[in-house]
Amino acid sequence: MEEMLTIGLSALAATLRVATPLVFCAMAGLVSERAGVIDIGLEGKMLAAAFTSASVAAVSGSALIALLAAMALATLLGLLHGFACITHRGDQVVSGVAINIIAAGLTAVLGIHWFGRGGQTPDLPVEARFMPVLPVSATDAGAALPLRFLAEVLGGHNLLVYLAFLLVPLVWWLIGSSRFGLRLRAVGENPEVVDTAGISVEWLRYRAVMICGALCGMAGTYLAIAQNAAFTPNMTAGQGFIALAAMIFGKWRAFPALAACLLFGFLDAVAIRLQGVEIAGIGQVPVQLIQALPYILTVILLAGFIGRAVAPKAIGQPYLKER
Amino acid sequence: MSGGGRDLPGWLDAGLLPAVNVLLALFAGGLVVLLIGENPLHALVVLLRGAFGDLTALGYTLYYTTNFILTGLAVAVAFHAGLFNIGGEGQAYIGGLGIGLLLLALDRYLPAILLLPLGLVAAAAFGAAFAFVPAWLQAWRGSHVVITTIMFNFIASALMVYLMVNVLIAPGALNTESRGILPSGHLPQFHTIAAAFGFELPATPLNLSLLWALACCVLVYLYVWRSRWGYALRVVGHAPRAAVYAGIRPQRVTIAAMCISGALAGSVGFNEIAGVHHRLLLDFVAGYGFTGIAVALMGRNNPLGILLAALLFGTLYQGGAELAFEIPAFTREMVTVLQGFVILFSGALAYMNRPWIVRLHARLSPAREAG
Amino acid sequence: MRGIDKSFGAIHANRNVTLEVAAGTIHGIVGENGAGKSTLMSILYGFHEADAGEILIGGRRTEIRTPRDAIAAGIGMVHQHFMLVETLSVVENVMLGAEDAFLLRGGRARARAELDRLSRDFGLSVHPDAIVGDLPVGELQRVEILKALYRQARILILDEPTGVLTPAETDQLFRILRLLREQGVTILLITHKLREIMEVTDSVSVMRGGEKVADRLTAATSREELAELMVGRKVRLELERTPARPRESVLAVRDLVVSDAFGVRRVDGVSFDLRGGEVVGIAGVSGNGQSELLETLAGIRPVSAGEIVVAGRRVDHAMPCDPAAMRRLGLAHVPEDRQRLGLVREFAAWECACLGYQDDAAYARGPLLDRAAMEAACRRFMADFDVRPPRPDLGAAKFSGGNQQKLILARELARAPAILLVGQPTRGVDIGAIEFIHRQIIAMRDRGAAILLVSSELEEVMALSDRILVMFQGRIVGELDGAAADERQLGLLMANAGAAAA
Incomplete structure (x- = not known):
């Protein structure tokens, strides 16, 4: 019993850690897609940001400067996406794929060139990383459950984890209660309405892809210099796509997307802990099944078998004034 | 809007514009080479020598080309129906699983002459089946094929890991690999064929699947441009409402196009499993599916263009490997970067250069007529 | 507005239009579809920029x-x-672009208060928190008007506002417009319905073919005069033809109902017979169900209720029939939307020349298409119908509208169909080709084919038809003998003014 509880609490804490980059990216994708710009390039922006933050942290020794640099770079990639899809009305999916592939290649090429070591950046000292804000000492096993929950699950994380979870109400509020959010929702549904209301469709969408980039930058920073102590090639390992799935699973809304991120994070945390464990009555659950579950669930959702995920109506279409 | 919609002569639209885009991509790649302190021209020489310098190099180049032809054609067929199949990676993986399972099951009982064609059928069928689900969902449930094929890539990967680790791994193996396939399931490699005729060729992975890939170019050309089904495919891709008017059922065409696309991607397994590795293993697709997107965009979804683009990427892959070997500052990922640039400039920014080419053409053509 | 001129590519949408509207009046602008009314108004609203001309408001030149x-x-x-975002609430739609501040809260409160006031003053009641996508069309329009009033519009343009309204909603709209006029708002009402002009406007301008052809005080004009001005007293197209010799019915339509994706009845209980050897014309203002009727008969849209009998085969909701099967029954279709339905712009002419007949044995060579046969057919079509330039390899988009249409007509007539459906045969077609196309249609009739013609060109319907059916709001509201019909009578039926006048 006691052992189960400890495992359970550690799984929950791990859920938050795993979900953090997903939350950043899902919110990033949400802002972009609510404005009508598909973003398949979450993965690439996150990867490029992870590399930037690790490199800058290694050189400057400052986690904060690393964060800012990563956000700036990912914002630039967002602008590139905007330049292709908004200004030149290129295909949003193709542009996203291009950004993913360029990021995967460049991070490896530059990593090897600058640092050797097979593309891995130098291991960072504690000062150059985001470390737990409140170092929590392990509570003793006898403490009350709520206290243990507070300490072992909610406590002991670094700043970015808390930022990620603060970001969700912020995005919810921005989309729902601000002028920018209102216009964003309108432009993703029907850009012509926005145009006839005398608002620039292009500038709105550009702001959306820039915010998207900046948030991906935070996700990448978290991966490289908070959760880990260095960049390793392809360290995002598909998390950008899981975040995309979570955003769709959350039907393009902030809190449901958060719930999806937590669910997917939890699945991941459980998968690791279930490796090789026999469960009475079921036997061994294949870890890969649990890992594939986010994708399978998303496909089932998209097929309309559990509720209906309705994307913003103007998504994927470049805006062209009609006659 | 500035002149973007104006007419251009065919050779400008189909020749100059794509060429300019590819040059821009190569130029951007050259900048990256400069950034890491190497001479792009020197790199180019090493790369070309690495890809074509001797028969071994050529063999490897053509072996990579085989895969790119297949995945490029896969993307192109779907594209002509107005669909963007990003799932080539997963379809190739599952296609490999199909042929691997078949060869492992029957290699003891059948001779090569029966076994290998069956294997090809299995690879194509598994690839097609894996593409069928996203296709069906797109046609009848309206879920976007881009998103579902991305998800299916990850599902394929998880499925393969599960099967390899838990089911197919050879007893006592150190790596996650199946047992070796018996020689009856080996697709003849060019050097062994040559040896049978008394020629000596260096040993390379190049095998008969290259012929299949070339045949696919012809078949895809016949299918898309010469057959009734291809006609329907293109009508659906260009003008879905005209398709309905013409009595074509868009749903059926969508499913057929995706299945053919999946079959083409799946036959990468024919090359990799029957032709090279001779066993089932993890990650043998190695990004060929994604490169297919760049190949198709660069080859303008046309078999001849795809053949050339596949050869270019084969060159980059093989020459890039050689480059990484010779110049320590280089890594194979340089090729990935270039691939990304090609997708960016030939795909997402395909029309960026059109306005000025139109203006240039408008300015030059009256002069030419006068002179 | 003075000397407004606007072209879209080759289409000259507005030709030197000058329009003067007195402040505080309701001014109507009438004209047929494509007369340039909407373009003129979208220039006034800044959605398009005029190529030439100027706009004066209150006597001052305004950019x-x-x-x-x-x-x-x-x-x-x-x-x-409607320029509304369906997923947003009424308040949000009204505020969009006029939010006051970064935070919506303050603006929202003001919008609510203002909506309250406006709904009291004008009887424009709409629930402010309702989601726009859930509202019926009549309310959507109120939201649109509220949107304009919230921005303190002194000039209000309404583009075909009553097309989607029931008569009761229309009456209410007019009450609101009169109230607005009392408050000093100037109203521009674009419509093609003469009844509305007579009922609510103070003055009226008539547009035709991109030009303004007349200004009248409403009190000093009549429906008849406006109808004539609208249609234009162009010379009646001279077409030599013998009287029809109708044979047996080949297409029977009984109580046909066609609903669109939103459940709106676009065709509402239509019945008629089409006999071999006659041309039946369907007249009506665009958007009154003619297109849907045509597409349903062609097998493109499903039948919601009622039945169609084509060459002895029954088609109804339970037994649908797709366009390919319709073709096999001997039905040919020249679609209204030539560019998007009739051909594939990216294809070469020879490929378009067999669109719809791609599975025909004549074009097959095993599983492949017989390119030689297709090109030969295309060349034959081009020669028979004088398509210029006669080059099968040229891209379909490169032909002029008239030549595209001749190619489509040639394709559809090639198989001597028993039934021919023709939609807008001469829209965007040059004068020379019009006569040719008309003669081909009559020749087809004389060979015994049954022809159903839908056209928004009144002269065309009159020149070709042996019988004319007039559609209004999905129903057939009148049947006239082709030879006896006159423009005024038809115009009144089309505007559904006849019923009110009678």
């Missing part, structure tokens, strides 16, 4: 380049296709 300028100048517009 209007964007909708923002128009809004600033006190102009509001209620678009024909």
Whole structure:
């Protein structure tokens, strides 16, 4: 019993850690897609940001400067996406794929060139990383459950984890209660309405892809210099796509997307802990099944078998004034 | 809007514009080479020598080309129906699983002459089946094929890991690999064929699947441009409402196009499993599916263009490997970067250069007529 | 507005139009579809920029380049296709672009209060928190008007506002417009319905073919005069033809109902017979169900209720029939939307020449298409119908409208169909080709084919038809003998004014 509880609490804490980059990216994708710009390039922006933050942290020794640099770079990639899809009305999916592939290649090429070591950046000292804000000492096993929950699950994380979870109400509020959010929702549904209301469709969408980039930058920073102590090639390992799935699973809304991120994070945390464990009555659950579950669930959702995920109506279409 | 919609002569639209885009991509790649302190021209020489310098190099180049032809054609067929199949990676993986399972099951009982064609059928069928689900969902449930094929890539990967680790791994193996396939399931490699005729060729992975890939170019050309089904495919891709008017059922065409696309991607397994590795293993697709997107965009979804683009990427892959070997500052990922640039400039920014080419053409053509 | 001129590519949408509207009046603008009314208004609203001309408001020259300028100048517009975001609430739609501050809270409160006031003053009651996508069309229009009033519009443009309204909603709209006029708002009402002009406007301008052809005080004109001005007293197209010799019915339509994706009945209980050897023309203002009727008969849209009998085969809701099967029954179709349905712009002419017949044995060589046969057919079509340039390899988009249409007509007539459906046969077609196309249609009739013609060109319907059916709001509201019909009578039926006048 006691052992189960400890495992359970550690799984929950791990859920938050795993979900953090997903939350950043899902919110990033949400802002972009609510404005009508598909973003398949979450993965690439996150990867490029992870590399930037690790490199800058290694050189400057400052986690904060690393964060800012990563956000700036990912914002630039967002602008590139905007330049292709908004200004030149290129295909949003193709542009996203291009950004993913360029990021995967460049991070490896530059990593090897600058640092050797097979593309891995130098291991960072504690000062150059985001470390737990409140170092929590392990509570003793006898403490009350709520206290243990507070300490072992909610406590002991670094700043970015808390930022990620603060970001969700912020995005919810921005989309729902601000002028920018209102216009964003309108432009993703029907850009012509926005145009006839005398608002620039292009500038709105550009702001959306820039915010998207900046948030991906935070996700990448978290991966490289908070959760880990260095960049390793392809360290995002598909998390950008899981975040995309979570955003769709959350039907393009902030809190449901958060719930999806937590669910997917939890699945991941459980998968690791279930490796090789026999469960009475079921036997061994294949870890890969649990890992594939986010994708399978998303496909089932998209097929309309559990509720209906309705994307913003103007998504994927470049805006062209009609006659 | 500035002149973007104006007419251009065919050779400008189909020749100059794509060429300019590819040059821009190569130029951007050259900048990256400069950034890491190497001479792009020197790199180019090493790369070309690495890809074509001797028969071994050529063999490897053509072996990579085989895969790119297949995945490029896969993307192109779907594209002509107005669909963007990003799932080539997963379809190739599952296609490999199909042929691997078949060869492992029957290699003891059948001779090569029966076994290998069956294997090809299995690879194509598994690839097609894996593409069928996203296709069906797109046609009848309206879920976007881009998103579902991305998800299916990850599902394929998880499925393969599960099967390899838990089911197919050879007893006592150190790596996650199946047992070796018996020689009856080996697709003849060019050097062994040559040896049978008394020629000596260096040993390379190049095998008969290259012929299949070339045949696919012809078949895809016949299918898309010469057959009734291809006609329907293109009508659906260009003008879905005209398709309905013409009595074509868009749903059926969508499913057929995706299945053919999946079959083409799946036959990468024919090359990799029957032709090279001779066993089932993890990650043998190695990004060929994604490169297919760049190949198709660069080859303008046309078999001849795809053949050339596949050869270019084969060159980059093989020459890039050689480059990484010779110049320590280089890594194979340089090729990935270039691939990304090609997708960016030939795909997402395909029309960026059109306005000025139109203006240039408008300015030059009256002069030419006068002179 | 003075000397407004606007072209879209080759289409000259407005030709030197000058329009003067007195402040505080309701001014109507009438004209047929494509007369340039909407273009003129979208220039006034800054959605399109004029190529030439100027706009004066209150006597002062005003630059209007964007909708923002128009809004600033006190102009509001209620678009024909509502400019509303379906997923947003009424308040949010009203506020969009006029939110006051970064935070919505303050603006929202003001919008609510203002909506309250406006709904009291004008009887424009709409629930402010309702989601726009859930509202019926009548309310959507109220939201559009509220949107304009919230921005303090002093000039309100309404583009075909009653097309989607029931008569009761229309009456209510007019009450609101009169109230607005009392408050000093100037209203521009674009419509093609003469009844409305007579009922609510103070003055009226008539547009035809991109030009303004007349200004009248409503009190000093009549429906008949306006109808004539609208249609234009062009010379009746001379077409030599013998009287029809109708044979047996080949197409029977009984109580046909066609609903669109939103459940709106576009065709509402239509019945008629089409006999071999006659041309039946369907007249009506665009958007009254003619297109849907045509597409349903062609097998493109499903039948919601009622039945169609084509060459002895029954088609109804339970037994649908797709376009391929319709073709096999001997039905050919020249679609209204030539560019998007009739051909594939990216294809070469020879490929378009077999669209719809791609599975025909004549074009097959095993599983492949017989390119030689297709090109030969295309060349034959081009020769028979004088398509220029006669080059099968040229891209379909490169032919002029008339030549595209001749190619489509040639393709559809090639198989001597028993039934021919023709939609807008001469829309965007040059004069020379019009006569040719008309003669081909009559020749087809004389060979015994049954022809159903849908056209928004009144002269065309009159020149070709042996019988004319007039459609209004999905129903057939009148049947006239082709030879006896006159423009005025038809125009009144089309505007459904006849019923009110009678």
